[in-house]
């Protein structure tokens with residue numbers, strides 16, 4: 001595991017964007033696994049800037065997103081599809097037909113998850129998976145649990161995640177209770193993983209993930225078993241990590 005310690009959110013965004021753009025330059029038809037949330041917003045802005053400066057071409061890139069709230073339509077203000085359109089896809093020359101997010105409107109969880117797994121397989125597999133980390137150590141919506149979930153599955157969100165995400169909704173009641181998410185196997189099958197984290201709120205989760213035991217109680221700890229992980233995190237987020 002390669003840990004890149006940076007000063008702040010801005011530097012994290014720049015350094016992480018450089019890793020993604022290197023991937024696109026090396027393999028223009030690569031498959032990117034993408035994440036939503038506040039962690040990657042600055043990174044996406046950097047990628048947009050590089051595209052505008054004609055340094056980056058997304059025309060052959062395919063993307064698969066980690067997760068989506070169950071029950072939200074693609075154009076819902078808080079859906080992850082909408083997030084991706086607003087923060088990246090609408091601003092670069094990616095072919096939207098090759099950008100994939102789990103179908104939040106599919107009420108048949110089993111079918112929705114199976115279809116997403118099949119879709120990921122059809123892309124040929126993820127070259128670079130971008131991840132944020134939840135305050136409770138979740139990755140995607142893989143919440144602390146007794147066992148690692150393998151493929152795409154439907155999860156009931158924990159109170160900690162609802163608390164962390166309610167800032168985006170008019171009230172807590174409006175936060176969806178379920179989500180579709182890639183599973184740990186999907187994430188671990190990516191050829192390369194890029195984990196980003198910024199701020200003190202992530203310090204305990206990052207400590208447990210990087211220095212603790214590998215356990216489904218801290219889903220991100222499984223990344224210790226992947227052979228190509230880069231962590232780009234700022235001083236606050238790495239504050240409790242020994243090896244930093």
Ligand code: F6R
Nearest residue numbers: 035036037038039132133134140
């Ligand atoms: C988002 C996702 C989540 C977030 C995590 C951190 O697609 O899968 O696991 O990466 O909740 O969220 P932020 O970046 O908002 O702190």
